[in-house]
Amino acid sequence: MPPQTMPIVKSNNHATVPRHLMRQKLAATCQWMLDQVAPRKLSRNLTKGLSPRMIDTLQHLLSGDSEKEVAGKLGLSPHTVHIHVKNLYKRLGVCSRGELMAKCLGK
Numbered sequence: 001m002p003p004q005t006m007p008i009v010k011s012n013n014h015a016t017v018p019r020h021l022m023r024q025k026l027a028a029t030c031q032w033m034l035d036q037v038a039p040r041k042l043s044r045n046l047t048k049g050l051s052p053r054m055i056d057t058l059q060h061l062l063s064g065d066s067e068k069e070v071a072g073k074l075g076l077s078p079h080t081v082h083i084h085v086k087n088l089y090k091r092l093g094v095c096s097r098g099e100l101m102a103k104c105l106g107k
Contacts, residue, residue, distance in 0.1 A: 034064040046104060049091060057084040061097070062104055 017025075042062075047055050053074070060070040067085060071078040094100045 031064060034062075042104065046092070050088070054084050054088055054091075057081060058088055058100075058104070061085070061088075062101065 056074060057070055060073060067081045068078050071081040092103055094103055
């Protein structure tokens with residue numbers, strides 16, 4: 001179910017939503033949308049030959065995390081995560097994040 005509505009503040013006869021609340025709603029909505037299309041479990045064919053750390057990295061990328069966010073969540077340096085991403089691209093035969101997403105989502 002998508003995120004709920006936010007409180008509206010009236011100012012100068014215009015209904016406005018505070019900026020920080022709008023950002024929170026946008027982030028929640030984007031995450032909800034990603035959750036709708038992200039695979040719950042990666043196929044065995046896709047992950048065959050990948051290290052457990054590469055699979056963790058891939059799952060975080062598919063859930064919408066940036067490389068920097070993945071590094072923070074996995075306790076790795078951003079450089080190490082970038083190396084994992086480059087290796088994922090090479091092993092899965094893709095050249096961009098969009099191609100990676102499409103391949104993993106079976107599009």
